[in-house]
Amino acid sequence: MAADTGDDHSFGRISRSKDVAFEYLTLAATLVGIVALGILFVYVTRDAVGWLDWQFLTSPPHPDPYEAGFYPALVGSIFLMIVIALVTFPLGVGAAVYLEEYAGDGPVERFVRINIANLAGVPSVVYGLLGLGLFVTLLDIGYGTLLVAGFTVSLLVLPIVIISARExxxxxxxxxxxxxxxxxxxKWQTIRNVVLPEALPGIMTGTILALGRAIGETAPLIMIGAPTTVFGVPNSLFSKISAMPMQIYTWASYPDTAFQYGVVAAASVTLLVVLLSINSAAILVRNRYQ
Known part of the structure; x- marks a missing residue:
């Protein structure tokens, strides 16, 4: 009996040790991304001091780094996010509702589900080629316009929205x-009044992740002929636009070190703030419905 009691105590100590070790391991995995983002933000913010001001946020690009501004790219990215959200949210949720509530389990439905999952892993440059061939060449909407850019990037993030909404x-x-x-x-009343309100927090989470990916994409915009630098804000869906990542990449290629460090750092901090603001606003909306 005493031996059995000793064995039980040893087993309990080993199990407790494994439990504590696993807890710290998962904590470390959680902190990796947060700490990395914090270090990156501090490092970039240090270089942005003295460059990120109101003049930088409200002025167009300029050959002089001390007069360069980020306003057209900033507004262009915000407008682009609005177009992407208006396209992907109804299409993504509609496709998810059909696949989960109406579609059967036949070979065609399984083929569609498998291919949607595969499309989520396709490189972004492929979607850029698709946008170039479909919206620019076939439909002749124009090179580098807000509408073409919004449709092209929407195709990129649409599988992510569909998958998250289905889950x-x-x-x-x-x-x-x-x-x-x-x-x-x-059935429609059940979906509208029961299923969608219950699933909305998860749908919003997937949409947030999709928009976070979309705001940093440059390859599709390059493929559809979006200009790297514009000097005015878009005033229609057919206006030429440039996005923040493209403008940052352009400045980083300049030989002047003031562009490579100060101006690029200020633009990077602006991009991070806009991204975090969009995510925070979407999270607030999600929590309200939750």
Whole structure:
């Protein structure tokens, strides 16, 4: 009996040690991304001191680094995010609702689901070629316009929105649907009043991640002929636009060290602030509905 008690205590100590070790291991995995982002932000902010001011945010680009501004690229990226959100959210949620609530389990439906998952891993430059061939060459909407850029990047992030929305809809307990049907609701009423409100927080999370990826993409914009530098803000869907990552890349290629460090750092901090602001606003909306 005493031996059995000793063995139990040893097993308990080993299990407790493994539990604590696993807890610290997961904590370290959590902190890696946060610490890396914090170090990057501090490092870039240090170089941006003295460069990031109101003049920088409200002025157009200029050959002189001390007069260079970020305003056209900043506004262009914001407008681009609005177009992408307006395109991807209804299409992504609509496709997810159809695949989870209406589509069967036949070979065609399985083929569509598999290919949507595969499309999420396609390189962004391929979507740039698709946008060039479809929107520029075939539909002749124009090179580097806001509409073409929005449609092209929307194709890039649409699979991510569809997959995340499908997972959120699938997570809604089936008992909620059955209770709605038992009250006499139709399928559409059940989806509108039960499924979508319950799945909206997860759908918003996927949309946030998709927009976060979209704001940093440059390859699709280069492929559709978006200019690296513009000197005015877009005033229509057919205006030429430049995005913040493209302007940052252009400045980084200049031989002047003031551009490579000070101006680029100020633009990078602006990009991070805009990205975090978009994510924070979307999280607030998600939490409100949650």
């Amino acid at each position: 959120a809809i699938r997570a809604v307990p089936d008992s909620r649907r059955q209770a709605s049907y038992g009250m006499g609701a139709t």
